[in-house]
Amino acid sequence: MSLVAGSAVLEVRLLGPVELWAGSRPLPVGEPRQRAVLAALACDAGRVVTAETLIDRVWGEAAPARARHTLQSHLARVRAALRRGGDDPLVRRSGGYLLDLPADRVDLLRFRALTEQARGDLGRLREAVGLWRGEPLAGLAGDWAASMRAAWDSERLVAVVAWAEAELAAGDPVAVIGPLSTIVQEQPFVEPVTVALMRALHAIGRTADALGQYEALRRRLADELGADPAPATQAAHAAVLTSNGNAATGTVEPVPDEPVPAQLPADVTGFAGRAEALAALDKVPSLAVIGGSAGVGKTALAVHWAHRAAGRFPDGQLYVDLRGFGPSGAARDRGGAAGDRGGAAEDGAARDGAAMDPGEAVRGFLGALGVPAPRIPAEAAAQSALLRSRLAGKRIVLVLDNARDSDQVRPLLPGAGSCVTVVTSRNQLTGLVAADGAHPLRLDVLSQGEARELLDRRLGPDRTAAEPGAGDAIIDLCAGLPLALTLAVAHAVMQPALGLATLADGLAGTRQRWSTLTGDTPGTDVRAVFSWSYEALSPAAARLFRLLGAHPGPDFAPAAVEHADELSELVRSSLITEHTPGRYRLHDLMQAYAEELETDPAARDEATARLFGHYLGVAAAGALLLAPARLAPVLPIEPAAGLTDAAAAMRWFAAERAVLLAWAARTGGDRPWQVAWTLDTYLYRQGPWHDLVTVWEAALATVRNEPARAYAHYRLARAWTLLERPAEADRHYGLSLEVYERAGDAPGQSQVHHEMAILRERQGRMRDALTHAERALELSDHAVVNTLNTIGFYRAQLGDFAGALEACEQALALCDDSDDDIRAAIWDSLGFIRHGLGEHDAAVACYETALALYRRIGDLYWVADTLVHLGDTHRDTGRSARARAAWQEALSLFEELGHAHAAEVRSRLS
Numbered sequence: 001m002s003l004v005a006g007s008a009v010l011e012v013r014l015l016g017p018v019e020l021w022a023g024s025r026p027l028p029v030g031e032p033r034q035r036a037v038l039a040a041l042a043c044d045a046g047r048v049v050t051a052e053t054l055i056d057r058v059w060g061e062a063a064p065a066r067a068r069h070t071l072q073s074h075l076a077r078v079r080a081a082l083r084r085g086g087d088d089p090l091v092r093r094s095g096g097y098l099l100d101l102p103a104d105r106v107d108l109l110r111f112r113a114l115t116e117q118a119r120g121d122l123g124r125l126r127e128a129v130g131l132w133r134g135e136p137l138a139g140l141a142g143d144w145a146a147s148m149r150a151a152w153d154s155e156r157l158v159a160v161v162a163w164a165e166a167e168l169a170a171g172d173p174v175a176v177i178g179p180l181s182t183i184v185q186e187q188p189f190v191e192p193v194t195v196a197l198m199r200a201l202h203a204i205g206r207t208a209d210a211l212g213q214y215e216a217l218r219r220r221l222a223d224e225l226g227a228d229p230a231p232a233t234q235a236a237h238a239a240v241l242t243s244n245g246n247a248a249t250g251t252v253e254p255v256p257d258e259p260v261p262a263q264l265p266a267d268v269t270g271f272a273g274r275a276e277a278l279a280a281l282d283k284v285p286s287l288a289v290i291g292g293s294a295g296v297g298k299t300a301l302a303v304h305w306a307h308r309a310a311g312r313f314p315d316g317q318l319y320v321d322l323r324g325f326g327p328s329g330a331a332r333d334r335g336g337a338a339g340d341r342g343g344a345a346e347d348g349a350a351r352d353g354a355a356m357d358p359g360e361a362v363r364g365f366l367g368a369l370g371v372p373a374p375r376i377p378a379e380a381a382a383q384s385a386l387l388r389s390r391l392a393g394k395r396i397v398l399v400l401d402n403a404r405d406s407d408q409v410r411p412l413l414p415g416a417g418s419c420v421t422v423v424t425s426r427n428q429l430t431g432l433v434a435a436d437g438a439h440p441l442r443l444d445v446l447s448q449g450e451a452r453e454l455l456d457r458r459l460g461p462d463r464t465a466a467e468p469g470a471g472d473a474i475i476d477l478c479a480g481l482p483l484a485l486t487l488a489v490a491h492a493v494m495q496p497a498l499g500l501a502t503l504a505d506g507l508a509g510t511r512q513r514w515s516t517l518t519g520d521t522p523g524t525d526v527r528a529v530f531s532w533s534y535e536a537l538s539p540a541a542a543r544l545f546r547l548l549g550a551h552p553g554p555d556f557a558p559a560a561v562e563h564a565d566e567l568s569e570l571v572r573s574s575l576i577t578e579h580t581p582g583r584y585r586l587h588d589l590m591q592a593y594a595e596e597l598e599t600d601p602a603a604r605d606e607a608t609a610r611l612f613g614h615y616l617g618v619a620a621a622g623a624l625l626l627a628p629a630r631l632a633p634v635l636p637i638e639p640a641a642g643l644t645d646a647a648a649a650m651r652w653f654a655a656e657r658a659v660l661l662a663w664a665a666r667t668g669g670d671r672p673w674q675v676a677w678t679l680d681t682y683l684y685r686q687g688p689w690h691d692l693v694t695v696w697e698a699a700l701a702t703v704r705n706e707p708a709r710a711y712a713h714y715r716l717a718r719a720w721t722l723l724e725r726p727a728e729a730d731r732h733y734g735l736s737l738e739v740y741e742r743a744g745d746a747p748g749q750s751q752v753h754h755e756m757a758i759l760r761e762r763q764g765r766m767r768d769a770l771t772h773a774e775r776a777l778e779l780s781d782h783a784v785v786n787t788l789n790t791i792g793f794y795r796a797q798l799g800d801f802a803g804a805l806e807a808c809e810q811a812l813a814l815c816d817d818s819d820d821d822i823r824a825a826i827w828d829s830l831g832f833i834r835h836g837l838g839e840h841d842a843a844v845a846c847y848e849t850a851l852a853l854y855r856r857i858g859d860l861y862w863v864a865d866t867l868v869h870l871g872d873t874h875r876d877t878g879r880s881a882r883a884r885a886a887w888q889e890a891l892s893l894f895e896e897l898g899h900a901h902a903a904e905v906r907s908r909l910s
């Protein structure tokens with residue numbers, strides 16, 4: 001996609017006030033919420049950002065009641081601002097939105113690329129530091145903006161220190177004194193900045209000022225934190241005092257001191273993604289717990305962050321693998337007392353001796369801190385007390401990896417001070433969160449963008465760009481799980497001639513997939529690391545986990561399984577995740593593992609029937625609440641209890657839409673038809689209409705009942721009509737009508753003629769449309785009201801406003817007050833008729849009545865369509881501001897639905 005308007009290139013600036021530029025020309029973005037939307041997209045440019053993430057970033061917990069609707073309005077205005085620069089890089093993707101800009105067109109991303117590539121290069125470091133124009137995201141309020149400011153400022157400080165060191169090495173200390181002096185005032189406790197300033201001052205002969213900076217820092221640390229300067233800072237001070245250093249470069253000779261441990265494992269090669277998790281860790285004051293399923297990258301995140309933040313911890317890094325889970329670390333004895341997991345698993349792990357005793361880890365840390373073995377007390381409590389004493393006043397990062405439970409971790413925690421501890425565990429260590437104030441951080445599988453970044457970094461962008469579809473297939477088949485992706489990538493790295501498409505084909509087969517995802521150690525065998533969690537479950541939770549192998553995904557609510565205690569155990573064990581409140585999921589590889597565990601075909605069939613029966617029963621009840629006057633389904637469906645009204649039904653369908661679509665795709669026989677029947681009204685009102693095509697095509701693929709097939713053809717044709725595909729619609733209407741005529745089914749013929757009338761209207765064949773509508777009325781014994789309204793609307797289109805008014809008023813008189821969708825359609829027709837008669841105020845009143853009804857039932861297409869007509873009426877009466885407001889809202893809805901009518905509305909707005 002071109003990003004050039006003439007010679008102007010779009011650029012987003014975040015390292016200061018949020019700004020949009022086209023070349024040298026600033027573009028207006030709008031009010032703060034719109035700038036927040038642009039910033040929330042730009043910081044992840046090139047990656048899909050979900051609507052939920054955008055809402056969280058822009059509003060946080062203060063999100064309005066109709067946040068999605070308001071977000072659509074802001075996105076429309078951001079898109080308009082981008083178009084003023086000559087292009088539209090804002091792309092709607094499945095699951096969210098993508099700002100399709102190269103990384104070097106967003107100052108934050110360019111800054112990161114420059115600092116990562118710099119390796120002491122003065123030119124790159126100067127450019128990186130020069131990108132900062134002030135406080136990042138200046139003028140934006142909210143928790144997300146505040147957390148990003150703090151995280152990005154930490155990155156800036158690391159870059160500034162690197163730049164200062166490069167300037168000193170190049171012999172230009174004067175260049176850094178002013179900027180460093182300002183930063184010391186803003187960030188008085190960041191010692192590396194003060195050290196760089198001391199060296200620069202000493203290098204130009206201002207030794208007294210350098211010593212003054214040290215003394216001021218020492219007093220601040222003592223007064224505010226009760227700590228002494230770090231050994232490196234003390235060494236720099238000693239070098240200035242004794243001139244034991246090079247004034248030009250600022251280097252100093254090492255000063256003997258107590259050990260500075262550096263126990264972190266090597267950083268992860270090609271680490272990708274996790275920007276929000278890294279930013280969250282940057283904000284943690286003292287204790288964080290990273291949780292998530294096996295293979296999700298908990299250790300990689302903790303180690304990468306600790307390496308990245310090492311400059312904040314001049315007194316060292318401590319690391320230990322607590323072996324909470326491993327080949328023999330899963331709890332097998334189920335008879336112990338409850339711990340953090342609510343069962344015996346964690347205590348069992350201690351009894352079988354696989355998990356590390358916390359005392360062993362404490363003694364290891366004491367040794368790393370320079371405590372001789374003879375001085376380590378014998379009692380565990382005394383050892384922990386000594387560890388806290390040795391950590392007091394120091395700035396050390398501790399990574400406690402693979403913990404079993406809270407009790408294993410507590411003896412290793414520092415007391416009050418400036419250390420930060422990061423714990424990783426498959427279990428939810430609620431005890432640490434509740435009693436120790438830990439900040440919980442749950443990891444899920446990588447997003448599509450993050451997974452692509454991982455492939456690019458491990459394989460090289462040229463190789464992945466050569467087979468982009470294959471890369472996406474590998475990501476999907478590995479479920480975005482970092483461990484699985486790295487194993488798959490390893491095969492490609494070791495076999496340079498292996499095509500990525502060939503690798504993806506191998507992963508598509510179950511047996512070869514598990515073979516590919518098996519490394520040469522237990523810790524690099526995906527099924528093995530899953531099993532360590534599964535084997536720790538209670539028998540009841542293990543049965544539930546196997547049952548979930550029959551669930552089609554992508555997620556579920558507790559009502560689908562009805563085992564609250566076992567469900568909680570699975571969540572605490574990170575075998576499933578509660579990704580939003582009240583919604584649970586297994587990623588695809590975990591789902592495949594659970595399905596594989598159930599080896600009894602009868603048990604698997606029973607589980608499938610039970611789960612499907614739950615969804616179909618509730619869906620049938622919801623469908624009848626949305627359309628009470630609808631004819632009974634041709635194939636029997638027994639509604640279940642639970643939903644109380646139409647609003648509850650809409651919420652349930654919104655939550656379960658993807659699950660029902662998955663059932664339609666996964667099952668056979670009559671089941672897909674039954675699912676399609678229950679989903680039809682909801683999808684018609686809310687979209688996307690391609691889902692209507694998908695579900696009715698799935699129904700036709702397996703159902704054999706002739707009346708059911710006729711109905712499926714009729715509803716599929718209606719979906720193709722909505723999608724502006726008249727040829728496909730005509731074909732399926734013909735197939736449906738043929739069956740209904742052969743069977744002498746008058747109501748069936750009537751409904752087909754009614755929908756064919758709508759198709760002819762959309763083709764501009766209004767007289768043919770009226771003929772079909774009148775034929776539908778002749779055959780109808782059920783939908784008389786709806787058909788009368790349709791006839792009235794077509795008469796108005798043909799200029800017969802008197803005949804139109806008579807038909808629509810007759811329809812309104814016959815209409816049941818509870819039938820909101822039909823009443824809304826009648827009021828919309830009356831609005832068109834009144835407009836045609838020149839009665840504009842009456843037309844506005846009719847349209848507003850229709851609009852309120854359509855909003856109440858949640859029919860997005862007809863809300864948008866009615867808004868267009870309302871805007872037209874306002875325009876014709878000179879109320880241009882009201883017209884534009886109506887059209888702008890209609891445009892947002894049509895764009896959300898992916899409907900071609902959006903182009904017509906844009907032409908009105910332009």
